[in-house]
Amino acid sequence: MSKQINVALIGNPNTGKTSVFNALTGLNQKVGNYPGITVEKKEGICKLSRGVKAHILDLPGTYSLNASSLDENVVIELLLNKNNKDFPDVALIISDVENLKRNLLLFTQIKDLKIPTILVINMADRMGRRGISLNIEMLEQELKTKVALVSTRKNEGIQELKTLIENYKNLSVEPCLDTSTIDSEYFSSLKKAFPNQDLYKLWVVISQDANFGKMDRNELDFSKFKTKTKSELKRLQQKETIKRYQFINGVLKEAQTIDETKATDLRTKFDKILTHKVWGYFIFFIILLTIFQVIYDWATVPMDFIDSSFALLADWIKMTFPEGGKFTNLIAEGVVAGIGGIVIFIPQIAFLFLFIAVLEESGYMSRVVFLMDRIMRRFGLSGKSVVPLISGTACAIPAIMATRNIENWKERLITILVTPFTTCSARLPVYLIIIALVIPEGRFIGLSYQALALMLLYLVGFGMAIFSAYILDKILKTNRKTFFVVEMPNYKIPMLKNVALTVLEKTKTFVFEAGKIILAISIVLWILASYGPGKDFKNADTIVEANHPELQGEQLENKIAAYKLEHSFIGIIGKTIEPAIKPLGYDWKIGIGIVTSFAAREVFVGTLATIYSVGSTLDDDDKTIKNRMAHEVHDNGSKVFTLASGISLLLFYAFAMQCMSTLAIVKRETNSWKWPMIQLFGMSFIAYIIALIAFQILN
Amino acid sequence: MNEITQNIIIAVIGLLAISFLVRKYIWSPKKKNSKSCGSDGCGC
Numbered sequence: 001m002s003k004q005i006n007v008a009l010i011g012n013p014n015t016g017k018t019s020v021f022n023a024l025t026g027l028n029q030k031v032g033n034y035p036g037i038t039v040e041k042k043e044g045i046c047k048l049s050r051g052v053k054a055h056i057l058d059l060p061g062t063y064s065l066n067a068s069s070l071d072e073n074v075v076i077e078l079l080l081n082k083n084n085k086d087f088p089d090v091a092l093i094i095s096d097v098e099n100l101k102r103n104l105l106l107f108t109q110i111k112d113l114k115i116p117t118i119l120v121i122n123m124a125d126r127m128g129r130r131g132i133s134l135n136i137e138m139l140e141q142e143l144k145t146k147v148a149l150v151s152t153r154k155n156e157g158i159q160e161l162k163t164l165i166e167n168y169k170n171l172s173v174e175p176c177l178d179t180s181t182i183d184s185e186y187f188s189s190l191k192k193a194f195p196n197q198d199l200y201k202l203w204v205v206i207s208q209d210a211n212f213g214k215m216d217r218n219e220l221d222f223s224k225f226k227t228k229t230k231s232e233l234k235r236l237q238q239k240e241t242i243k244r245y246q247f248i249n250g251v252l253k254e255a256q257t258i259d260e261t262k263a264t265d266l267r268t269k270f271d272k273i274l275t276h277k278v279w280g281y282f283i284f285f286i287i288l289l290t291i292f293q294v295i296y297d298w299a300t301v302p303m304d305f306i307d308s309s310f311a312l313l314a315d316w317i318k319m320t321f322p323e324g325g326k327f328t329n330l331i332a333e334g335v336v337a338g339i340g341g342i343v344i345f346i347p348q349i350a351f352l353f354l355f356i357a358v359l360e361e362s363g364y365m366s367r368v369v370f371l372m373d374r375i376m377r378r379f380g381l382s383g384k385s386v387v388p389l390i391s392g393t394a395c396a397i398p399a400i401m402a403t404r405n406i407e408n409w410k411e412r413l414i415t416i417l418v419t420p421f422t423t424c425s426a427r428l429p430v431y432l433i434i435i436a437l438v439i440p441e442g443r444f445i446g447l448s449y450q451a452l453a454l455m456l457l458y459l460v461g462f463g464m465a466i467f468s469a470y471i472l473d474k475i476l477k478t479n480r481k482t483f484f485v486v487e488m489p490n491y492k493i494p495m496l497k498n499v500a501l502t503v504l505e506k507t508k509t510f511v512f513e514a515g516k517i518i519l520a521i522s523i524v525l526w527i528l529a530s531y532g533p534g535k536d537f538k539n540a541d542t543i544v545e546a547n548h549p550e551l552q553g554e555q556l557e558n559k560i561a562a563y564k565l566e567h568s569f570i571g572i573i574g575k576t577i578e579p580a581i582k583p584l585g586y587d588w589k590i591g592i593g594i595v596t597s598f599a600a601r602e603v604f605v606g607t608l609a610t611i612y613s614v615g616s617t618l619d620d621d622d623k624t625i626k627n628r629m630a631h632e633v634h635d636n637g638s639k640v641f642t643l644a645s646g647i648s649l650l651l652f653y654a655f656a657m658q659c660m661s662t663l664a665i666v667k668r669e670t671n672s673w674k675w676p677m678i679q680l681f682g683m684s685f686i687a688y689i690i691a692l693i694a695f696q697i698l699n
Numbered sequence: 700m701n702e703i704t705q706n707i708i709i710a711v712i713g714l715l716a717i718s719f720l721v722r723k724y725i726w727s728p729k730k731k732n733s734k735s736c737g738s739d740g741c742g743c
Contacts, residue, residue: 327705330712517723520716527713 005054006086007046007165010075010110011094012103013061014366014489016122018042019152020094021058022501024162043086048166057086063102065109065204066237076208079113080201090116090168092148092161097123098130098490100256104143104248105241108176111145112200116171118146118164125151126490131259138255144172153495177247179203182240186228203240207233270491274367277374284368288458291355293451299347306347307625310340330526334610338522341606341625342515345429350507352428356394357502361494365390370488379466380473385415389465392422393458394506396662400669414472416669417679420662421465421655423458426601430653431457433605437630438646453650461654464686518606521596525570525610532568540564570611584652584688585645585695587634594652601658644698648691656687 011017025044042058062072065079078084079091091110095103100121111117119139127133140147146164150157179200180187187199194202228236273279314332321328359365372386381389385403392399396419403415423431431454439453536543544551544560551559565571573595574588581591589611597604605625612628632640657663657680666676 325702325705327708330709517720520719520723523712523716524720527709 003052005048005052005165005168006089007054007056008078008086008088008091009056009058009094010091010106011061011120012063012096012099012106014363015061015094015096015099015103016152017058017061017094019495019498020092020120020122020150020161021056022497023150023152023155023158024054024056046162046165048162052166054162054165055086057088062106064106064241066207073208076204079110079115080204088115090118090165090171092118092120092165094120094122097121097127097132097134101245101248101252104251105244107143108244108247109204111143111173112175112177112179113204114173114175114198114200116168116173118148118161118168118171119143120148120150120161122150122152124149124157125154133257133259135255139251142251142255143176144174146171153492175200177240177244182243183236186236207237267491271367271488274364275370280367280371284371287359287364288455289447289451291352292455292458293447294355295348295351295451295454297448297451299351302347303344306344307340310336310343314340326530329530330523334522334526335519337609337625338518338525338606339515341522341609342429342511342518342602344625345432345605346507346511348432349425349428350503352425353394353503353506354499357499357506358494360502361492361498363489363491366488375466379470381411381414381466381469385411385469388415388419389422389462392419392424392465395424395426396420396422396659397665400662400665403669410476413670413675414469414476416666417472417675418465418468420657420659420679420683421461421468423461423654424601424659426659427457427461427653429602429605430597431650433626433629434641434646434650434653436626437641438643457650457654460651464655518603521603522606522610525592525596525607528570528573529565529568529611532564532571534567536567537564540567565611583695584691585642585648585699587632587640589632590640590645590649594658597653598658598660601653604653642699644695647698648695651694652687652691654687655683655690657683 009017009021021042021044024046044056044058046054046056048054057078059075059078060072062075064072065076078086079088081087093103093107093110095107104119107117107119121134134149136147136149148157148161148164150161152158180191182203187203190202190206191199274283314336317332317336318328356365359368369386369390372390376386376389388399388403399419399422400416403412403419435450435453439450442449444452531537540560540563544556544563548556548559566575570592571588574592577591577595578588581594586594589608592611593604593607596607608629609625612625612632629641630639634640663676663680666679667673670676
């Protein structure tokens with residue numbers, strides 16, 4: 001078996017950690033969660049020379065070992081637990097050449113845990129432009145480590161870094177700071193109480209505020225040792241930070257020179273415009289418009305191709321295996337139609353994530369967060385609520401997890417409650433298909449009505465989140481406010497590789513996670529639509545023939561199929577809920593879609609694709625999802641999907657709480673069923689009322 | 700394939716799909732937490 005080196009990538013946020021990870025692992029990476037928590041875990045394999053492999057773990061960004069959030073705590077837990085299978089043989093501390101001083105704080109802390117550590121100075125290609133020069137030899141000597149000067153953008157220094165990883169055993173584990181100098185009296189008593197333990201590790205264990213090392217604490221019997229109060233510990237932490245910065249200042253004074261005259265300051269000029277209180281919002285609005293327009297323009301061709309391909313595949317299966325009977329129908333009408341309902345949205349979802357990745361990579365997203373903070377505060381939200389609300393556009397689950405860094409319980413609760421209003425990617429397929437059905441294809445000043453409608457839905461969701469926060473702020477009272485600090489990274493030209501990997505990973509996750517659920521639900525739905533109780537379903541052929549003697553051939557077959565569907569299990573369920581949804585402009589088939597999408601919103605399109613596939617009366621050439629839905633009519637011959645029912649449905653999906661996973665996460669975060677239930681019934685009630693009003697007015 | 704065999708296969712596939720959904724949304728066996736995770740409401 002070949003040897004494997006465990007490597008941990010650690011660093012401050014925005015230091016290009018992910019770029020180094022991508023440069024080392026390429027496509028050999030996978031994304032998961034840490035056990036029991038929803039903090040993203042990225043790991044990959046890097047091939048070194050002589051068959052040696054390195055297992056690379058990309059840890060969440062952290063500023064220091066004084067954890068204040070769950071993400072940061074993940075890093076500390078790993079570094080203190082030698083029994084963890086991911087415990088690093090070597091830690092790579094990624095730092096940004098422009099923020100070396102701040103980055104070195106974390107470096108010195110990790111080095112003092114006596115883990116072999118390499119300092120990776122990233123973005124080396126910016127040194128010239130910023131007038132920075134480094135004496136690497138001196139840095140290595142002072143920091144007692146090896147330094148890798150890397151530019152992931154230009155793919156420079158990666159090979160040298162790999163060599164350093166391979167030779168990690170030669171790295172010194174001598175600490176940067178003598179821990180006892182922080183407070184000699186306290187640390188000597190600590191040393192006496194635990195003579196066999198490493199002093200700095202002990203200090204990190206003791207000084208953690210929350211969430212920390214049950215196992216390590218159990219191993220260490222603190223009953224014999226008089227620990228300090230929380231505020232005393234905080235003071236010691238501050239003292240440690242000052243000591244470390246004194247050391248870092250000394251090192252950088254010798255090893256780094258910055259020629260300010262060479263530095264070009266485009267960043268300040270850009271910031272002035274992009275975060276301007278008028279132009280900032282205007283530019284953001286224009287960028288959003290462009291994104292939604294482009295999503296529509298670019299995705300049409302591949303979407304039409306996928307849609308017709310799935311329709312052809314279903315027909316091919318039916319024609320090739322006619323003797324398969326019901327089993328063939330299950331595959332063609334249940335499985336293929338259901339999967340087709342999700343695959344069709346890959347182009348648009350990929351484009352959306354492409355733009356999000358470009359905005360993040362370029363450094364613009366942090367400016368958006370800063371801009372939005374101004375609005376948030378007026379509505380009683382914490383500045384820290386901006387991140388969950390913006391990341392909620394991808395998925396509410398990680399967004400709700402991200403509220404953990406909001407210290408104030410009321411502000412955190414409000415953020416948790418309103419985040420599901422922001423338009424998550426699961427709503428996208430529903431919006432896209434309904435917009436395509438009911439919004440005309442015309443253009444207004446070069447912008448398509450459909451793209452404008454999509455953007456409006458995003459704004460409506462965000463507006464409702466803020467409005468609800470304002471109301472909740474009035475209902476729930478508190479005096480304490482939290483502060484918001486956001487780091488503004490430098491502007492960068494997005495790296496193609498990083499953007500491509502993000503798009504690939506996000507799209508894959510969306511398709512496979514949603515795909516499994518949709519496939520299972522499609523199968524169940526097909527069975528419910530293809531079997532039924534009672535004589536009506538069993539004797540459908542004779543009843544239809546007797547009632548419609550004028551019908552023959554294909555017309556008769558279609559009528560029988562429709563009659564069977566109405567009297568199938570699913571038809572009975574749909575008919576039962578129909579009176580409640582009829583005032584909103586929906587028929588029983590849409591009702592089934594709404595019921596199933598309470599599991600997950602994206603199931604809606606797959607559900608309708610399956611239901612309409614079973615009762616389809618179209619020619620083979622027209623059996624695309626869109627066509628099936630467009631041709632759906634009520635008993636009186638009027639179209640099911642009109643502007644009124646379409647807008648009503650869009651608004652229902654914009655506001656309803658239809659995601660069981662989100663409810664489960666809210667329960668876990670609030671430790672009670674009370675809040676998810678309030679969310680479920682409150683949001684669904686709002687959705688129902690608004691959809692009802694919209695339909696009644698437009699109809 | 701005769702109709703009874705088809706119905707049996709469909710029933711088995713349907714049961715598999717339902718059990719997947721039940722495990723996903725209603726009941727799932729609890730995962731063992733990392734030993735080093737703490738008690739102060741970290742969510743583990």
